[in-house]
Amino acid sequence: MKQSLLSTIRLRHFTLCFLTLLMTFSLIAQEEETPVFKAVKANNLKEVKRLVESGADFQTGDMWHVEPVELAVSNYYKDIALYLLQKGATGRNGFYDACEKNDLSWIEILRDYGFTDSEAVLAASEYGHLNVVKFLVQEGFSVNVSQKRKPGLFRKYYISPIEAAVMNNHDEVAIFLVRNGVKIDEAVNFAFTYKRDELIKQLLPLGADANVVFIRAIKESNQSIAALALSSGATKSAVDEDGKNALLLAIENGDQLMIDYAIRELKLDVNSVSAANENALMLACKSQNLTLVTQLLDQTANLEFENNLGETALFYANRNDNPALFDLFLQRKVNLDHADHTGNTVLLKAASLNKSERVKLLIDRGANCAQVNNDGLNALSYLVEVNGAMVDVPLTEIFLGKGLSINSCGKSKETLVYKATLAGNLQLLEWLRTKGADFNPKNSSGQRPKCKNPQIIRYLLENGADVNAVDDWHATYMCVALELQDFELAQYLISQKIDLEQACYFDEPVLIKAIEKKDLPFVKFLVENKADVNVIGYFDRNAAEYAIKTEYQPVIDYLKTKGAMTPEERNVAVMKRLEETKQLNEFLNAKNTAAVLQVLRKYPDLPLSPDEQKKMASLAISASSLDLLQIALETYRFDLNQPVNFQKQSLLFLAVQQSNKDFTMLLVNKGADVNLEDDFGKKADDYATDKEIKKFLKEKMK
Incomplete structure (x- = not known):
């Protein structure tokens, strides 16, 4: 009751607003009307003359640009219209309205003044003004025009002069139109549509195709016109565009009257077939005539007769929604497993039509x-x-019991798991898991089902779904977590090793999506979980550029602290790096350990040439710099056994010569070969002056 009252109030409010709008437009329109236009509107010839003689503007009309003379012509104010035309009025619209009046002399006057309208014949035909139609045709107006009409806001239809004449019983006009350019088949079609038998009788002698009339008469169950068509030259074996004769058409329609007529009077063979090789039994299944179907079932010897598609009559019965008709076939010995040319049986067809019962x-x-x-x-x-x-x-259970796969799907490749996910049906998903369903469903485009339910997302991933799959909008699961502001889901996705650089819709990774949302907490979460702060998005813009575009300073500042830079900022940084790294070789040659360490720590990814790496490693030994040695071994994976000087001595030789026991032991433990020889054929222990070092090396050489 409350809802009904609310709906009534809303309707009244809408109606009031609409009427107010109409009144507003009406007032505006009246304000825009010129004095002459208002006088014409009032059909006041005297006032029109007074205004025109006093110099008033008689060419300008209203806000819709309708001129005074056009209004006069449309409203059939002949005296005013003629007066304004004689005064030189230029408007030439309104001729269509004039043709609706049966005033030929007035129409001739308007034509002399140059009035025209491409649809004029339609106006005269609709009102049955034969003399006007004749005049217009003589003037060269087309009889084959079509006018769009809109009976409602979202409805439209088209009407032609011949249809207008036929539907309004203007037979003389219709005959004239046919004799002057309208196709006779079109006239026949409308005559049947509006059940104008008398007009059909007049059209037959004018050249109407008797076979077409005969077939249409059979379809319309019009025996008298069918007989007339036969007497006018139609053949009783005539067929329609689908190759169906009168008997087959009558059977398809379940029209017993026409069936009897076709068999008894036309003597047509009940065993005839259509162009598609459809027999009478097949076509009878399209009707609801159970008596006819039963009769034909008893008369048809071959129930497995196929049409051009490989279908039997059983397929036609299957398409009929009447279960009683289908039962008639099941009572006979029909092959339920017959397959058509596409491999479909009636079972497959019934399933495709969603006929579960x-x-x-x-x-x-x-x-x-x-x-x-x-x-x-x-x-x-x-x-x-x-x-x-x-x-x-339950039906699915039956199929599973018959050996069908729980992962069965259509051409879309959307399995039950896919569909259940789309529907957010966790209960169905749980049942599907017990049946061994594949929980990594993808459609024919390789996309996962759209899902914004965190519980279902976790359930899918726990049962084998691809954490990096995207939906039809190319949204990743992390994009979903961002949209839902679900940090718990986001953390779970991180634990499942989701790819944070994978692009979402519009080719934007999730970090950029978070930046666009000005979501600082989520931006921080992503960056702290190793999201690339320089990731590239749409139009090759990077994260820093997106942040600047948002003008949200907290995100901009945070990203800068994490190394995010615009291309311009990166260019400046690169130039600065070049300047600083250019000095590295000088620092190495000068054996400035502190300066070398400062550069390498600032630019841990700095590429070094093989010669620079040897100098760095040698400096680490000579300066006893464990930090520098660690960089050489861990960052640059320096080979401990490669020669570092012209004597082809490794780092171990240098450490021994410096009597650096700690470095000697460290290098050996890291894999330095104690048995290597230099260019002099000596091993590292040969250079040892420290007894402990020598003893250590000797033991390692055993």
């Missing part, structure tokens, strides 16, 4: 559930495709 009936009658068509689809595939998460679970 019929599917169950066919299964009970022994239809083959394992049948697949030429596309590799089975009955369950169709039921899943049509019903999605609303699939009949």
Whole structure:
């Protein structure tokens, strides 16, 4: 009651607003009307003359640019219109309205003044003004025009002069139009549509195709016109565009009157077929005439007769929604597993039409559930495709018991898991898991189902779904977490090793999406979890550029602290780096350990030439710099056994010569070869002056 009252109030409010709007437009229109226009509107010839003689503007009309003379012509104010035309009025619209009046002399005057309208014949035809139609045709106006009409806001239709004449019983006009350019088949069609038998009789002698009239008469169950067409030259064996003769058409329509007429009077063979090789039994299944179908079933010897598509009559019965008609076939010995040229049986067709009860009936009658068509689809595939998460679970259980796969799907490749995810049906997903369903569903485009339910997302991932899959909007699961502001889901996705650099919709990774949302907490979360702060998005803009575009300073400042830079800032940084790294070789030659360390720590990814690496490693030994040695070994993976000087001595030789026991032991423990010889054929221990070092090396050489 409350809802009904609310709806009534809203309707009244809308109506009031609409009427107010109309009144406003009406007032504006009146204000825009010139004095002459208002006088014409009032059909006041005297006032029109007074205004014109006093010099008033008689060419300008209203806000819709309708001129005074056009208004006069449209409203059939002949005296005013003629006066204004004689005074030189230039407007020439309104001729269509004039042609609706049966005033030929007035129309001739307007033509002399140059009035015209491409649809004028329609106006005269609709009102049955034969003399006007004749005059217009003589003047060269087309009889084959079409006018769009809109009876409602979202409705439209088209009407032609011949249809207007036929529907309004203006036979003389219709005949004249046919004799002057309208196709006679078009006239015949409208005559049948509006049940104008008398007009059809007049059209036949004018050259109407008697066979066309005969076939249409059979379709319309019009025996008298059919007989007239036969007497006018039609053949009783005539067929329509689908190759169906009168008997087949009557059977298809379930029209017993025409069936009797075709058999008894026309003597047509009940065994005839259409161009598509459809027999009488097939076409009878399109009707609701159970008596006819029963009769033909008893008369048809071959129930497995096929049409051009490989379908039997059973396929036609299957398409009929009347279960009683289908039962008539099941009572006979028909082949339920007959497949058409596409490999479909009636079971597959019933499934594709979502006829669950019929599917169950066919299964009970022994239809083959394992049948697949030429596309590799089975009955369950169709039921899943049509019903999605609303699939009949008990029926699905039956199919599973018959050996069909729980992952059956249609051409879209959307399985039940896919459909259940789309529908947010966790209960169905849990049931599907017990049946061994694949929980990494992708459609034919390789996309995962759209899902914004954190619980279902976790359930999918826990059961094998691809954490980096994207939906049809190219949204990743992390994009979903961002949209939902669900940090718990986001953290779970991180634990599942989701790719944070993968682009979402519009080719923008999730970090950029968070930046655009000005979501500082999520930006921080992503960066702290190793999201690339210089990631590239749409139009090759990077994260820093997106942040600047948002003008949200907290995000801009945070990203800068994490190394995010615009291309311009990066260019400046690169130039600065070049300047600083250019001095590295000088520092190495000068054996300035502190300066070398400062550069390498500032630019840990700085590429070094093999010669620079040797100098760095040698400096680490000579300066006893464990930090520098660590950089050489861990960052640059320096080979401990490669020669570092012209004597082909490794770092171990240098450490021994410096009597650096700690470095000697460290290098050996890191894999330095104690048995290497230099260019003098000596080993590292040969250079040892420290007894402990020598003893250590000797033990390692054993």
